[in-house]
Amino acid sequence: MATEGPAYCIHCGARLEAVHRFCWNCGAERWTPNPEPVPAAPPEAEHAPPTPGTSVFPPRPASTVAPATSLGLLPWFYAAGAVLFLVEATQVLAYLLSPGGRSQLTAELSRQGIAASVQGEVLAGYAVFLVGGSLLAAALHGAAFYGLRRFRRWGWIAAVVVASLWSLVIVGIPVLVRLVSRPVRQAFGVD
Numbered sequence: 001m002a003t004e005g006p007a008y009c010i011h012c013g014a015r016l017e018a019v020h021r022f023c024w025n026c027g028a029e030r031w032t033p034n035p036e037p038v039p040a041a042p043p044e045a046e047h048a049p050p051t052p053g054t055s056v057f058p059p060r061p062a063s064t065v066a067p068a069t070s071l072g073l074l075p076w077f078y079a080a081g082a083v084l085f086l087v088e089a090t091q092v093l094a095y096l097l098s099p100g101g102r103s104q105l106t107a108e109l110s111r112q113g114i115a116a117s118v119q120g121e122v123l124a125g126y127a128v129f130l131v132g133g134s135l136l137a138a139a140l141h142g143a144a145f146y147g148l149r150r151f152r153r154w155g156w157i158a159a160v161v162v163a164s165l166w167s168l169v170i171v172g173i174p175v176l177v178r179l180v181s182r183p184v185r186q187a188f189g190v191d
Contacts, residue, residue, distance in 0.1 A: 069187035074178065075148040078159060082141035089134035096127050137162075156188040 007016040007030070014025035021030055095101035102123070109119045140162050147155010160179050166172025178184065185191035 069183045071148055071184070074159075074175065075145050077175070078141045078145040078148065078162065081162070082138045082145060085134045085138035085141060089131050089138065092127070092130045092134065096123065096131075151188060153188050153190060156184075156190060 007018070007020075008014065009016055009023040009026060009028055010031045011028040012023060012026040014023055016023060016030060022028065023030065096105070105123060105126070106116075106119050109122055110116065114122055140158055144155055144159035144162050147153075147157075148159055149155070156179065160176065163172040163176035163179055167176050182191060
């Protein structure tokens with residue numbers, strides 16, 4: 001760093017050699033004029049490091065935030081599905097726990113040629129499959145309901161999974177088309 005003429009420290013006044021970047025007397029950095037001023041960064045470009053509990057992603061500008069999308073009765077269809085599957089699980093469980101229901105099922109298993117020694121395991125598998133499947137379906141429908149009502153991404157994902165499964169029996173196709181439409185995807189921040 002070469003300068004013209006003698007240089008002095010702006011803090012203590014000590015004479016500085018051309019090779020000195022810091023003052024040998026007080027340690028202050030050598031002053032050099034800036035050839036052109038550096039423009040100040042706009043406030044939104046300055047980011048402090050994230051602290052615990054804050055998002056590491058910058059907030060989206062207001063122009064890219066999706067407009068409010070009305071889902072109408074769609075979340076309530078998921079709530080009805082959750083209630084339907086809870087009722088189904090309750091009916092199957094009551095049928096399995098009642099002596100008359102178990103005797104009817106074991107009679108049907110005997111008629112089908114299933115040995116009496118394995119009928120208990122078959123009934124247990126039947127109970128796990130029907131009751132567990134109904135409870136899982138009720139949980140997925142409930143998650144979709146609450147997530148759609150609060151515009152949460154996980155709720156949208158649960159709703160798409162449930163609509164995809166319902167589309168296997170044709171019922172979920174219109175719901176699935178609505179869920180993957182651009183305005184709904186934008187409202188949930190998926191697009």
